[in-house]
Amino acid sequence: MTSVDVGEAHGLHYALQWLHDMRMDNVDFVVDSKMVADAFNSNRTNVTEFGQIIAACKELFSSSFVNSRVEFNRRQANEVAHALACEATRSASPNIYLKVPDCIATIVGNEML
Amino acid sequence: MYSVKSAYRLCMEDLVDTSHLHKPGFWSGIWKLKVPPKIKNLIWRMCRGCLPTRVRLQDKGVQCSLHYVSCDHPLENLIHVFFSCPFAQQVWRLAGLWAAVYHAMMTNVAASGVVFSLVQNLGSDLRHRMVTIIWSLWKHRNNKLWQNENETAVVVVDCARKLLSEWMDANTAAGSARHPSGSHASVHTGSAIPHVQAPSIRWQRPQLGRLKCNINAAFASTVNRTGLGAVSVMLMAHMCCPALGVLRQ
Numbered sequence: 229m230t231s232v233d234v235g236e237a238h239g240l241h242y243a244l245q246w247l248h249d250m251r252m253d254n255v256d257f258v259v260d261s262k263m264v265a266d267a268f269n270s271n272r273t274n275v276t277e278f279g280q281i282i283a284a285c286k287e288l289f290s291s292s293f294v295n296s297r298v299e300f301n302r303r304q305a306n307e308v309a310h311a312l313a314c315e316a317t318r319s320a321s322p323n324i325y326l327k328v329p330d331c332i333a334t335i336v337g338n339e340m341l
Numbered sequence: 342m343y344s345v346k347s348a349y350r351l352c353m354e355d356l357v358d359t360s361h362l363h364k365p366g367f368w369s370g371i372w373k374l375k376v377p378p379k380i381k382n383l384i385w386r387m388c389r390g391c392l393p394t395r396v397r398l399q400d401k402g403v404q405c406s407l408h409y410v411s412c413d414h415p416l417e418n419l420i421h422v423f424f425s426c427p428f429a430q431q432v433w434r435l436a437g438l439w440a441a442v443y444h445a446m447m448t449n450v451a452a453s454g455v456v457f458s459l460v461q462n463l464g465s466d467l468r469h470r471m472v473t474i475i476w477s478l479w480k481h482r483n484n485k486l487w488q489n490e491n492e493t494a495v496v497v498v499d500c501a502r503k504l505l506s507e508w509m510d511a512n513t514a515a516g517s518a519r520h521p522s523g524s525h526a527s528v529h530t531g532s533a534i535p536h537v538q539a540p541s542i543r544w545q546r547p548q549l550g551r552l553k554c555n556i557n558a559a560f561a562s563t564v565n566r567t568g569l570g571a572v573s574v575m576l577m578a579h580m581c582c583p584a585l586g587v588l589r590q
Contacts, residue, residue, distance in 0.1 A: 306557055312572060313569055314568060317567070318567045
């Protein structure tokens, strides 16, 4: 269990690693934490735990991604990721789904309309 | 029933005689306009004859020339600045309101009468556009007078359009953000915010050829765990292909 901003920053870091493993470029990373998006896009250094994770994100981002960006979106536009994260608190191990899992099928369907 | 309003009414109407200050007019129509408050205030001052046009300034004993700065007309009064100046007419034409304004000018002598008649007779969209144009014309006059800026009619109309649309967007968005459930919106925001269906905030597809990765974290305090979710969607041609990941910490 971590604090909220640290958790959100970890989320970004995992996502960066995941897409880096798949060798993806041209990616729009969307977070619903203004703290994370602002810290990521600013040049200020931050020595807290949160700042260190963001620094690690920046390094991974600048070394592995071309033509990509990290942006902020309101929570209402991030419902699928939210539902998935809630599900993740109950899951025993990290998972990668290649098919839309049941817990988010309805929301994905609605958003794709 | 007693309310602050009723006490105010009592003081203003029964205890003190203010009837000599009353100016007949369609005031409620002006206060009900769904436009930025500064515009309503300007319209109110204009209809009360309080705007400091040069004619008005001389009435009050200020020594100044009577010329209108924008077109060198010898008398700067309300009716000239807002309605009969050739520049103002051009602005009204561009805004698509000239016919209505012309008609109102033919049937009313005073500038306040013209405004009341327009507010009463125009539809809601046109009414809002009309008062915003008045604000923009006064702004144009002040820009010319104090900054010596020469704006074209197109700029004046555009400034009004931008002001109004931005204000409306901001108000509908703010209304829906403060009351996400929607059910309370009508109670709290009441008359201040127009009952326009707010554009809901929702997920947007990525641009063609780009990958979108939405990330979120969830915190389950009872089991002391943090869940992370990331969802990637790629838009290829016109098909969305979701690839999904759940990560746990």
